[in-house]
Every structure is written in structure tokens, then in C-alpha cells.
Amino acid sequence: MAGTLQFDLVSPERRLASVVASEVQIPGADGDLTAMEGHAPTITTLRPGVLKVVSTEGAKSYVVTGGFAEISATSVSVLAERAVPVEELNATLMDQLIADASEATAVAVDKDAADKAMADLVAMRAAAGF
Incomplete structure (x- = not known):
């Protein structure tokens, strides 16, 4: 290769x-x-x-x-x-990842970056069909 x-x-x-x-x-x-x-x-x-x-x-x-x-x-x-x-993801795990990210964004210094990260996770959840 x-x-x-x-x-x-x-x-x-x-x-x-x-x-x-x-x-x-x-x-x-x-x-x-x-x-x-x-x-x-x-x-x-x-x-x-x-x-x-x-x-x-x-x-x-x-x-x-x-x-x-x-x-x-x-x-x-x-x-x-x-x-x-990705093949190990399920709805419960995806919800946990989003909840963890939500906690992290609550204390983030850069709110724009934190909001983008949350949006990315939510979009991933939707794309995965969970």
C-alpha cells in the first residue's frame, strides 16, 4: 500500500x-x-x-x-x-454520549465550539437512525 x-x-x-x-x-x-x-x-x-x-x-x-x-x-x-x-453504537449508548457531551458543554469556555460539538453528536444520532 x-x-x-x-x-x-x-x-x-x-x-x-x-x-x-x-x-x-x-x-x-x-x-x-x-x-x-x-x-x-x-x-x-x-x-x-x-x-x-x-x-x-x-x-x-x-x-x-x-x-x-x-x-x-x-x-x-x-x-x-x-x-x-460505529458498529457497536445503539440508542442507549448514543444517548449516554450526548448526555456526557451536554455536561461538558455546560462548563466549556468556548461556547461556540461546545454548541458545535453538541450539534455534531445530535446529527450523528439522527444519521444513525437512533
Whole structure:
């Protein structure tokens, strides 16, 4: 696979992924970004949203509620506050993620970013049919 990088995703509960990827789409706090081989070194905070990784195994998506991503020319490491593979989502879990995000937005310093994060989660819930 030409143009690859190492991708690792961990949360406090578990390691969710460790694969060689061609691209990683990240819901950054300052906007969405796509990391590919040769990316400039970057550290970004995550906002609630969907993180997508494309590898030889296909595309896999994860709902993340926040955290950090460290990007280099050869790797992407994501330390998520909470991360759930999209295929494991159900209505109860989605409601819990929204409730957790709602609590976080109540104390957020940047209300516009907090409101956007909540809107993203609610839109994800609707798109998933929950």
C-alpha cells in the first residue's frame, strides 16, 4: 500500500485500532482534517464527532467524544476520552454520549465550539437512525 502511515487509537477503556492506513479523517477542535503520509507534524484536540480510518482492511469509523491526535509524517496516534466503533453504537449508548457531551458543554469556555460539538453528536444520532 503506497503512501501509508501507522494509525493507533486508544481510549482509557481499551486499544481500539492499530493498523497501517492510507488516510485518517479527524474531527479536530478547529475543524476537520485528513492526515496522510507526509503530513506536517501537528497536535490537535478532538471535538465530538466521527473519526474515520482507511486501510487495506477497508474504512472503519469511530465515534469520539474528545481527546488529542498527534500527527507526524509517518503516524497518527489518537488518545480519545471515549471512542466507540460505529458498529457497536445503539440508542442507549448514543444517548449516554450526548448526555456526557451536554455536561461538558455546560462548563466549556468556548461556547461556540461546545454548541458545535453538541450539534455534531445530535446529527450523528439522527444519521444513525437512533
